[in-house]
Amino acid sequence: MRVWMDVTDMVDYNAEILNPNALQQSFFQLAREDPTSGFPFDASEYAGHVYPPPSGLHAPQDFNFTTDTLSTRLRLGSHLAMHIRHALEQDKGYTSTVGISTNKVLSKLVGNMNKPKGQTTLIPPYETHDPLGDSTVTRFLDGHDIGKIPGIGSKLSQKLRAHVLQRPAIVAEGLVYGATKEAVTVRDVRTSPGTDPDSLERLFAGPGSVRGIGRKIWELVHGIDDAEVGLARPVPSQISIEDSYLRLDSVAEVVRELARLSSRLIERMRIDLLADEDSSSSDDPAQNEQYQGxxxxxxxxxxxxxxxxxPRAPLNADGTRVRSFKRISASCPLPSFVFSQPDSVDALAERLVTEALVPMFRRLHPGKTWDLSLVNVGVTNMAETAGEGRSKVGRDIGGMFARQESVLSAFRVVDMEDGCAMAEADLEEDRDDDDGGGGLEDLGSSHMGGSDSDGDSTPLGPFAEAEADDGEWEGDQDRDLDLPAEAAGQACSSCGVTLPSFAMSAHRRYHEMGD
Incomplete structure (x- = not known):
């Protein structure tokens, strides 16, 4: 798994508080508001490996501390990376390889230099004002094959090779990933005539091409990458497992490989998409015990x-084969049984192969013969579940029941002295409002509390009204005056019941019907 981290703000903050007179006794502060949260480090040197590496007894000029801002920031970044790597291994048991630079493409490439469990920093100078001189970035990139640059895929790299060689590159036989016998490096592309942004744009222009692709390729071969580090998603957009083969041409081998890839896919799904159930959100121990399972x-x-x-293309008459990078795909709804946690991974994988993958494979390859160089099994079209966010689908029913006691605790039913029942809500009133209202005027409540002679507040229920001196509920005398005329009500001459005016005619017909 590859992860980028933009640590610009954290590094810049620590660069500001760095004491140049005591670099060996520096302290990296991890939290702005907590100066004790962090770790000590030696800011006079880089942590881990560097490019270019020191040669002989003489270290690069950058190893002697200067006030160069970029050098300082890269030093701090290297120590932060070392701290994160060690914490990740000690706390989680995961090892990692890290590259430290100023953009995504350079950090990715420099991180490949000291695998596994290593880290490398691409040190300055990143630019040079000497027309004949090379910067560290240029020297670092020039030795890479053009197909190894992130953002330049196999089709683009093949076109670039053909452009530099003025003919199609010869593909090395027997190699899985389509490497060429003739190496075409970044330097070859960078120094080749006609590789300016406008020429590259014309070279790659065509149906389906991305606008500005020429400028983008020119920037990548010069180490320029302005792509931002995006926010981490709560779940991946897709999960896929694939493998490459020198020869895969029998049904038995295909079924065996599909089962192996499916097992790895389900394992990966359980790692990335399963989380511990929160059973402690309720105040009721009985409910916590209910959801403990x-x-x-x-x-x-x-x-x-x-x-x-x-699939590989068939052999030509002369025994050669055209190299193909074309993939074909088929999809279907993911069977729901793969989400069964009690079942073993191997059992689910075997069922997935039998019921879904083999039928899809037969649709892709209806013939009796084939030869595959790659097989990929994946799941996509993620529907996030059990949450309240906008990207979530549905509700976490178990969590809702577990939290209902705390959510509904503000509402309860109380018995009044006259035998009636009312719902009481623990609402807050703002007695400091300029208009003197209690915030519930729309409910017809004129007061939220009474006061005794000493001025102490005697709060009442938010739906109760203050008791007047004459023993009547305040507001009862003129409450009907605010109602419409047809709703004010009138008394029946036969039985004396009071009904709204619009209902009185029907009530009279009731009396006329008799028994």
């Missing part, structure tokens, strides 16, 4: 199962 819950349900293959 729900150990895990699905954060999302993928809706679609996808199978992708890459």
């Amino acid at each position: 729900l150990k895990k819950k699905w954060l999302a349900h993928p809706r679609t199962l996808r199978l992708t293959t890459r």
Whole structure:
């Protein structure tokens, strides 16, 4: 799994508080509001590996501390990366490899240099004012094959190779990922005539091409990448497992590989999409015990199962084969049984292969012969579940029941002295309002509390009214005056019951009907 972190703000803050007179006794502050949260480090040197590496007894000029802002920030970034890597391994048991630079493409490439469990910082100078000189970025990128640059895929790299060589590049036989016998490096592309942004735009222009692709490729081969680090998603947009093969051409081998990939896919789904069930959200111990058995819950349900293959082209008459990078795919609704937690991964994978993947494979390859170089099994079309966010689908029913006691605790039924019952809500009133209201005027309540002779407030229920001196409920005398005339009511001459005017005619017909 690849993750980028933008630590610009944290590094810049620590660069401001760095004491240049005591670099060896520096302290990296992890929280702005808490100066004790952090770790000590030596700001006079980089943590981990660097590019270019020191040669012989003489270290690069950048190893001697200067006030250069970029150098200082990269040093701080290297120590933060080391701290995160060690914490991740000690607390979670995960190892990691890290690259430290100023953008995504450079950090990705420099991070590949010291695998596994290493980190590398691309040190300055990143720019040079000497027309004949090379910056660290240029020297670092020039040795890479053009197909290894993130953002330049296989089709673009093949076109760039053909543009530099002025003919199609010869593909190395027997290699899985389509490498070429003739290496075309970033330097070859960068120094080749006709590789300015406008020329590259014309080279790659065509149906379906992205506008500005020429400028983008030119920037990548020069180490320029302004892509922002996006926010982490709560769940991945898709999960897929794939493998490449030198030869895969029998039914038995395909079924075996589909079962293996499916097992890995379900394991990955359980790692990425299952979370511990929160059974402590209720104040009622009995409810907590009720939900204790729900150990895990699905954060999302993928809706679609996808199978992708890459078939090899048939052999030519001379025994050669055209290299193809074309993939074909089929999809279907993901069977719901894959979400069964009690069942074993292998049992679910076997069922998934039999009921879904094999039928899809037959649709993709109806013939009796084939030869595959790649198989990919994945799930997509995620539907986030059990939450209240906009991207969530549905409600967390178990959580709603677990929280109902605390949510409804503000409302209760109380018995009044006259035998009636009323619902009482623990609402707050603002007695400091300029208009003197209690915030419930729309309910017809003129007072929210009475006062005794000493001025102490005697709060009443928010729907109760203050008792007047004459023993009547204040407002009862003129309450009907605010009602419409047809709703004020009148007394029946036969039985004396008081009804609204619009209902009196029907009531009289009731008396006329007799028994």
